Amino acid sequence: MPPILSSLHAVHPLISRLYAKPLFLSFTNLSHSSLSLREFSLPRQSFPVKVRTLSSIASAAQSPSENGSGGGRSGALSAPPPVLEEAVQKIDVNPPKGTRDFPPEEMRLRNWLFHNFREVSRLYGFEEVDFPVLESEALFIRKAGEEIRDQLYCFEDRGNRRVALRPELTPSLARLVIQKGKSVPLPLKWFAVGQCWRYERMTRGRRREHYQWNMDIIGVPEVTAEAELISSIVTFFKRIGITASDVGFKVSSRKVLQEVLKCYSISENLFGKVCIIIDKIEKIPIDEIKKELKSVGMSEEAVEELLQVLSIKSLTKLEEILGGAGEAVADLKQLFSLAENFGYSEWIQFDASVVRGLAYYTGIVFEGFDREGKLRAICGGGRYDRLLSTFGGDDLPACGFGFGDAVIVELLKEKGLLPELSLQVENIVCALDPDLQGAASTVATILREKGQTVDLVLENKPLKWVFKRAGRINAQRLILVGNTEWQKGMVGVKILSSGEQYEVKLDELE
């Protein structure tokens, strides 16, 4: 071992091991040639053979045209590789309609978004959960005529089970809560970031596959739970730069509808269906809405009264109509009062027309919207105290929300708030000679063991290429492994922001 390197022995086992094997001393004896690693690393000779060697068979079997170099096996180095398929069909290089690839730049954005979902959930003391993407179809089939049912990606699996790609996360959550039963102490505060599918016409911020952030509170009957959930979404918006002048929440309660329907002695069984019809108010003509409401058994008078109530945008006005004694008004008043305490009053407004498109909501419902009115709902949620019993479980008070990953990105684009995210690698390590590739690997290992990120250049490339790559990956330092320095147990370092350049001993490389 060269004296200068023996002091490194204590530093890193790799360094000492390098010099313990004669094989790796070779670089000190070689000039700066362009020999490949393969050429210098081991002598190219056949070892004595006991059996007939395959190479002799090869020579005999190969035709002259297959072996242009005239005998032996050297031709094998350029032999055509095996063809895996008989017929090559050009595939569609795009992902299936409505789905997405996430190349690095898209993935950085997704990770940034999910990181914020998770950080906010963590601030609120929620625990992360997940469920299978492929669920039993029965979990999602409700009889209320929801849009979601017609959009189900469902099929029969090889075991003849009807399964579906989940269109939402809440039914799976309900299933898990029933399964856990009394083994989990309430309340549960759970969140999930999961992929969901719906087969539908695509519009801006709406694909067939998307991710959804859910937060749910199981076991709290009071509106404090809904208030906490809206607070967490507000915290999320603030974190990513969205203000109360960009978005707001429309808030109402399904109990408003329930009280209206009760007045007209309309069967409670129709409740879910009526909600689903009303949710379409902004999407289909009002006459169509009226027709649908009548078709489920509402009188002309009830329909008119209902539509009048739904147009109310003020809690005071609602109280005038419904009276102050019902749960709907009391819940909403408590929610608006808590909003003051949480500090997000300016974000929320009462709007009786909000009912949400899922059948299972029973109380407060809310949705986040962009104030410019350009986009679909950003998020939505509410109370669903009766969902568990629809699956045969014991009901528990529950509420939650879903927040998709698509509309929010559209909004961030609109507002010029998309973050600039780029790859950041601390070091790019490069061997100046092909025969120093092994040494460069050692340097990379040492840095990585210190927690430093390293892009190791894996081929023999000109320095110009290396600098270009360093720029593209935003490397902070270029570590050059050259023969002269390596013989002294040193490497060259170039700080790429300043251009500063120096040599450093391997054991002093931090």
Next chain:
Amino acid sequence: MPPILSSLHAVHPLISRLYAKPLFLSFTNLSHSSLSLREFSLPRQSFPVKVRTLSSIASAAQSPSENGSGGGRSGALSAPPPVLEEAVQKIDVNPPKGTRDFPPEEMRLRNWLFHNFREVSRLYGFEEVDFPVLESEALFIRKAGEEIRDQLYCFEDRGNRRVALRPELTPSLARLVIQKGKSVPLPLKWFAVGQCWRYERMTRGRRREHYQWNMDIIGVPEVTAEAELISSIVTFFKRIGITASDVGFKVSSRKVLQEVLKCYSISENLFGKVCIIIDKIEKIPIDEIKKELKSVGMSEEAVEELLQVLSIKSLTKLEEILGGAGEAVADLKQLFSLAENFGYSEWIQFDASVVRGLAYYTGIVFEGFDREGKLRAICGGGRYDRLLSTFGGDDLPACGFGFGDAVIVELLKEKGLLPELSLQVENIVCALDPDLQGAASTVATILREKGQTVDLVLENKPLKWVFKRAGRINAQRLILVGNTEWQKGMVGVKILSSGEQYEVKLDELE
């Protein structure tokens, strides 16, 4: 505003806002009653009505039995909630066979594992990518008789497209690389952590749905790329406490087989099929293997020679048989040489029987195994230089690996290395009076804005319950919001590890 509180004005807008509205002054005037928020927050009166109110309709419509309290709307407070479904069927509370729920404790483990996957990938300068879970079926249909094809979750979507839940990530990666074409500078170093499906018999550490960590290098023809990949897996093992005495890598090259087949003039088209047959060597009887090999056109002699070569466990022996001039031996020698430099020689061993079960590998192949031989392969990978052209793209040198999330967990269990992961929440905030729930919300908001995690108690619960919950969520501090303290602009703090207890001004709460 009480003088003691006016000093808080500068501290936080929420605190000042609390006192700006007469509504929220009420708590200073109220005695420590148990009035609910709803009762004190707004006067309970109906505002003058312009139209016939719904409550009057309700009174008329309700039968006495429905409205036991004798008129008015107070009965609505206990009215039965709507039933969403006509018939309640008890659903299966378990996830579909072969899939998993991730309740919090399982999710913490998954997050820990994925975090390590990501951190290692980042150390190696790889960028994260992802692809659709639902891909075109054509992407996974190869003609080599792979196990993976028969296990495909495939179906026809509502647009009559043949789609499949991805059984692996590599074909999607290849598709994206072809799509990006020359717009991305090589080499690409990409990683992904994605969910995959295969319909198969379940065994230990093998489910129908699993997650897979992939790292791939596109554009590097040299074995330096494979060496880098194995290095990253070794780094991962070390991070989670797995040593070279727990696991190892069996390494070979498909070129070994290729050279043998070439000697016997066996068509290159059969290469993939032969590999798939050989991959089953440890799973089905040897006579069956021989029969299958003969059925694709190999002579008795070729089969015997092939099986002899496959039994080789030493690189020196391999060189004796194949001669030293071929690519197989040269590649493997270079890889073992680089392993020395990277520092993981003790982790790898040559084993000619390793071919891997995917048709597309063309060069180095490797798999991670537990040395006790109890489990299936932990991970596996190799070079696939010809995959892109099977999709109609221009070939690029490429290699990568897949590392599942199931077998590794089994191994960690075996070795007693599963980490203890528990929920950690910094604060639990609790109102001592129901009418201080709003105040507690304010305290929670202030702490969260400072980046502190807070579990806010959302119901009026006895202190005993609160302490129990605090213990379960590993809260560090209990913040108590009581009337006497709150009037002084203070809250009570109890450090739960030491029992230390003190009062602190809201603006001094860190």
